[in-house]
Amino acid sequence: xxxxxxxxxxxxxxxxxxxxxxxxxxxFNSHVSSQIVMADWQAAYLAELxxxxxxxxxxxxxxxxxxxxxxxxxxxxxxxAVLDAVAGHWTPANDIEITLEANPSSVEAExxxxxxxxxxxxxxxxxxALNDGDLKALGRLHDVETALAALDVARSTFDRINFDLxxxxxxQSLEDWTAxxxxxxxxxxxxxxLYQLTIEDGTAFGDRFARGKLRGLPDEDLSADMYFATQxxxxxxxxxxxxxxxxxxxxxxxxxxxxxxxxGDYIGIGPGAHGRLSLGGRRWSTxxxxxxxxxxxxxxxxNGEAGREALSRADQAGEYLMMGLRTTRGLDLDRYEAxxxxxxxxxxxxxxxxxxxxxxNNRYLAPTRSGRAVLNAVIRELLPS
Amino acid sequence: MTDLAHIRNFSIVAHIDHGKSTLADRLxxxxxxxxxxxxxxxxxxxxxxxxxRGITIKANTVRIEYDALDGQSYVLxxxxxxxxxxxxxxxxxxxxxxxxxxLVVDSTQGVEAQTLANVYQAIDADHEIVPVxxxxxxxxxxxxxxxxxxxxxxxxxxxxxxxxxxxxGEGIREVLEAIVHRLPAPTGDADAPLKAMLVDSWYxxxxxxxxxxxxxxxxxxxxxRVMFMQNGTVHQIDKIGVFRPKMQDVKELGPGEIxxxxxxxxxxxxxxxxxxxTHEKKGCEKPLPGFNPSIPVVFCGLFPVDSAEFEDLxxxxxxxxxxxxxxxxxxxxxxxxxxxxxxxxxxxxxxxxVRDRLEREYDIELITTAPSVVYNIYMxxxxxQELHNPADMPDLTYVDHVEExxxxxxxxxxxxxxxxxxxxxxxxxxxxxDLTYAGSRAMxxxxxxxxxxxxxxxxxxxxxTKGYASFDYSIEGYRQDNLVKMQILVNDxxxxxxxxxxxxxxxxxxxxxxxxKLKDLIPxxxxxxxxxxAIGGKVIARETLSALRKDVTAxxxxxxxxxxxxxxxxxxxxxxxxxxxxxxxxxxxxxxSALKMDG
Ligand SMILES: Nc1nc2c(ncn2[C@@H]2O[C@H](COP(=O)(O)OP(=O)(O)OP(=O)(O)O)[C@@H](O)[C@H]2O)c(=O)[nH]1
Ligand SMILES: C[S@@+](CC[C@H](N)C(=O)[O-])C[C@H]1O[C@@H](n2cnc3c(N)ncnc32)[C@H](O)[C@@H]1O
Ligand code: SF4
Ligand SMILES: [Mg+2]
Numbered sequence: 001x002x003x004x005x006x007x008x009x010x011x012x013x014x015x016x017x018x019x020x021x022x023x024x025x026x027x028f029n030s031h032v033s034s035q036i037v038m039a040d041w042q043a044a045y046l047a048e049l050x051x052x053x054x055x056x057x058x059x060x061x062x063x064x065x066x067x068x069x070x071x072x073x074x075x076x077x078x079x080x081a082v083l084d085a086v087a088g089h090w091t092p093a094n095d096i097e098i099t100l101e102a103n104p105s106s107v108e109a110e111x112x113x114x115x116x117x118x119x120x121x122x123x124x125x126x127x128x129a130l131n132d133g134d135l136k137a138l139g140r141l142h143d144v145e146t147a148l149a150a151l152d153v154a155r156s157t158f159d160r161i162n163f164d165l166x167x168x169x170x171x172q173s174l175e176d177w178t179a180x181x182x183x184x185x186x187x188x189x190x191x192x193x194l195y196q197l198t199i200e201d202g203t204a205f206g207d208r209f210a211r212g213k214l215r216g217l218p219d220e221d222l223s224a225d226m227y228f229a230t231q232x233x234x235x236x237x238x239x240x241x242x243x244x245x246x247x248x249x250x251x252x253x254x255x256x257x258x259x260x261x262x263x264g265d266y267i268g269i270g271p272g273a274h275g276r277l278s279l280g281g282r283r284w285s286t287x288x289x290x291x292x293x294x295x296x297x298x299x300x301x302x303n304g305e306a307g308r309e310a311l312s313r314a315d316q317a318g319e320y321l322m323m324g325l326r327t328t329r330g331l332d333l334d335r336y337e338a339x340x341x342x343x344x345x346x347x348x349x350x351x352x353x354x355x356x357x358x359x360x361n362n363r364y365l366a367p368t369r370s371g372r373a374v375l376n377a378v379i380r381e382l383l384p385s
Numbered sequence: 386m387t388d389l390a391h392i393r394n395f396s397i398v399a400h401i402d403h404g405k406s407t408l409a410d411r412l413x414x415x416x417x418x419x420x421x422x423x424x425x426x427x428x429x430x431x432x433x434x435x436x437x438r439g440i441t442i443k444a445n446t447v448r449i450e451y452d453a454l455d456g457q458s459y460v461l462x463x464x465x466x467x468x469x470x471x472x473x474x475x476x477x478x479x480x481x482x483x484x485x486x487x488l489v490v491d492s493t494q495g496v497e498a499q500t501l502a503n504v505y506q507a508i509d510a511d512h513e514i515v516p517v518x519x520x521x522x523x524x525x526x527x528x529x530x531x532x533x534x535x536x537x538x539x540x541x542x543x544x545x546x547x548x549x550x551x552x553x554g555e556g557i558r559e560v561l562e563a564i565v566h567r568l569p570a571p572t573g574d575a576d577a578p579l580k581a582m583l584v585d586s587w588y589x590x591x592x593x594x595x596x597x598x599x600x601x602x603x604x605x606x607x608x609x610r611v612m613f614m615q616n617g618t619v620h621q622i623d624k625i626g627v628f629r630p631k632m633q634d635v636k637e638l639g640p641g642e643i644x645x646x647x648x649x650x651x652x653x654x655x656x657x658x659x660x661x662x663t664h665e666k667k668g669c670e671k672p673l674p675g676f677n678p679s680i681p682v683v684f685c686g687l688f689p690v691d692s693a694e695f696e697d698l699x700x701x702x703x704x705x706x707x708x709x710x711x712x713x714x715x716x717x718x719x720x721x722x723x724x725x726x727x728x729x730x731x732x733x734x735x736x737x738x739v740r741d742r743l744e745r746e747y748d749i750e751l752i753t754t755a756p757s758v759v760y761n762i763y764m765x766x767x768x769x770q771e772l773h774n775p776a777d778m779p780d781l782t783y784v785d786h787v788e789e790x791x792x793x794x795x796x797x798x799x800x801x802x803x804x805x806x807x808x809x810x811x812x813x814x815x816x817x818x819d820l821t822y823a824g825s826r827a828m829x830x831x832x833x834x835x836x837x838x839x840x841x842x843x844x845x846x847x848x849x850t851k852g853y854a855s856f857d858y859s860i861e862g863y864r865q866d867n868l869v870k871m872q873i874l875v876n877d878x879x880x881x882x883x884x885x886x887x888x889x890x891x892x893x894x895x896x897x898x899x900x901x902k903l904k905d906l907i908p909x910x911x912x913x914x915x916x917x918x919a920i921g922g923k924v925i926a927r928e929t930l931s932a933l934r935k936d937v938t939a940x941x942x943x944x945x946x947x948x949x950x951x952x953x954x955x956x957x958x959x960x961x962x963x964x965x966x967x968x969x970x971x972x973x974x975x976x977x978s979a980l981k982m983d984g
Binding site: 025088195196197220221222223227244245257259260268272273274275276285317318319322323324326355357363370372373374375376377378379380381385 | 645909911912932933935936937938940941943944945947949950953954956957958961
């Protein structure tokens, strides 16, 4: 079981916790700050890299991901220093994927060339909407024109490009959304992340929602219709759903995210970053301090990791179940049983297959189209009591 | 022992909130019964639930001593009574212990339904009645209008009414003088064998059962061996005293006096209100006539949300019953809800009070099933059985006919709302008995089936009259009608806790309303769920809850795994009762909400 992670691969996640403004829907660990000392952050990342490298010698690294927050606010030199260090610590896979999340403003587009020079080969841009009114309602600082200009710059700079859209916005009709999505696929991205707006606790939207002040959100039926229309439009455009909210041209799937969904190993560095590491015959969950200043301080002084815990077989199996079923490929039942030691309840599984929520093919269990739309319910049924 | 000529006993009666307890405060204060620093508003409403809701639930007795203007000292025993109709029983038995009543009328409101109900009880008990018009400090106070109403509607002389403000204390001395000079002194013979009325009893965690007594003849003192005549049990008095309103020991209680005794009695149920207490030796011959027992009229099931808490619930109910002999309980099992109790109450407020106390004082979350009344089921073999739970309705082929309890409802309402009130009563199968006017207020009397009133009649009445109507009722007896059991089937399985008795003519309407409500209340599942109402085997209404269409987490990456998995596991545990795919989970609020009628 020790080497189980190999089936999922090995990646590195680096969290940059700052943004130019906090979006009202966002519950990521992101903060607005005017005092960011790039050199300190670089030093902290490098120290953490070195520490993890000592624990994971001789591994082949399949992906690096700069996530946020808004990593496109990072000095390209910091990105460069991090990637240089990474190359010294691990053997990069031939097709290593190095992604950086970017907000599509003009200032950031100016840095794209710098990131590419540093080694970034894939950029993921937070468009969120393709109309200015909704961008404003989502608290975004950019407008559509700027975003499209940034897209042009990205196209001439990076091999692979993704952009994110959020749908199920206030007062958005099915027609509004499908028209917007048609336009988006017209830009021919090789990857699209399409997220239904989630109202998260502890965000500005969450507060407004709790007070009954966030109106015009879709009901279950509209949100289902939007979801299925999304699948249709993307499929027609050759952007296949390989996960609940992710669509790609064949071969353009995000390798990094597939590590998460197939229970691979990943190092998590930066405030609030989580990791999963198979070491010494056990699988560890690692976590870090959420506060950027505290994390920075601890990483510079001794250790940016706030704690780690060995996961039980049941926890590992539960995670694999929850993550694996998100993908089109599905859950490898042999692997699941190897991790868990206990097979899934056969009766429940058969019921779900019979009712058209799951397909079972060559020992891979994958959600059907309607099953994926109600995946939480499917997982609840399958989770051992 | 006080001589009879210097004792006055009276109850304070009124419609809800007309200021009985506040008037009691002033009387207590004006006679220096309680030091000022210990005074608080509605001092006698000591239970948490009374203070919270600002109402009186239990009648309370206090002994005060008044130095009258004639230079003599009097002992006054006052009983503050509850105003709400559910607790009318408290009022009627309190009246049996005293010779007079202060009839409080809020002079900004006038005569209301319980004002009337209480006056009639006082007249029945041969009371001298002193009308007291309260709240004269308020600008809306209109004494002459109230006086007119008292004379027109009630038909008693209002010329001697005393105008007071229980808030400011204005008029309180006049009230005290009226008590002394207008109410009769009690009668009795101190040398005759002991004859005392058991007025009330309750459980005190330190003292055990405390018995409130009114001595008619003879004397009782500590260590006396006394007999409770109804079942002949004998107890020795451990403690004897009066309420001021704290317990204060006295040497003895004589004729005309009201006080308490304790006598190592374990359960309130061992004492019957209205019983006669006498000495074991040389007792009196003839007991007092006794009271009519209080009868639970509304029944519902109480189940723990967490079935593991059943034993805790049993414990809590038993403890509560120690103190409230007017509610009944027996074990019940339900396919949908597991083990619980079927409990009987004096009315809906009583039900709410008991449920609140169970939830709060004993920390048990409860599911309350639809309140039901008691039906008399006449079988073809000539026998009759009482039906407390619609789920137990016998097979129709054995049933000859069904009778339901009817009430006489008195509603007082400003005439602009009369039309709405009549419509409401008519919709609820009412038969009008009387309609009279007093000024711009109408008084309607209706014969109504209790089952149409029990659930939300009072709420509806309040809402159609913007709170301006008052309502009182008494149970009148049973009458046959075309009553049937309506079952609710969810996913083709009957849900016993949702069964109800309905009039055949209203069954389709109720069935449709129930199915529509349930469709909104039950969350979507992974399969279509038919929801049906049926009588016997015949479906009379049907809705279909469509299958779940969307429930998926949009974003789930490395950092979220732990949290999101925990969330799903928690949701799964929340559904622990559905072991198997295909089982429908009905949320607890559905059991009550589904029954609220909107029309
Ligand atoms: N302004 C004014 N308010 C009063 C007066 N008497 C009572 N109240 C208020 O009327 C409300 C009801 O008073 P209570 O004394 O609790 O009435 P009650 O008749 O004992 O009520 P129940 O026991 O629930 O039937 C309280 O808010 C009192 O403060 C008065 O003379 N003037
Ligand atoms: C870390 S954020 C992206 C980074 C970048 N800061 C940005 O906002 O453009 C990842 C993506 O998650 C999506 N997202 C964030 N909060 C969301 C929410 N509450 N509901 C749906 N999608 C959300 C957005 O599409 C966002 O681009
Ligand atoms: S959505 Fe992106 S830009 Fe907005 S606060 Fe979150 S991380 Fe920052
Ligand atoms: Mg009161």
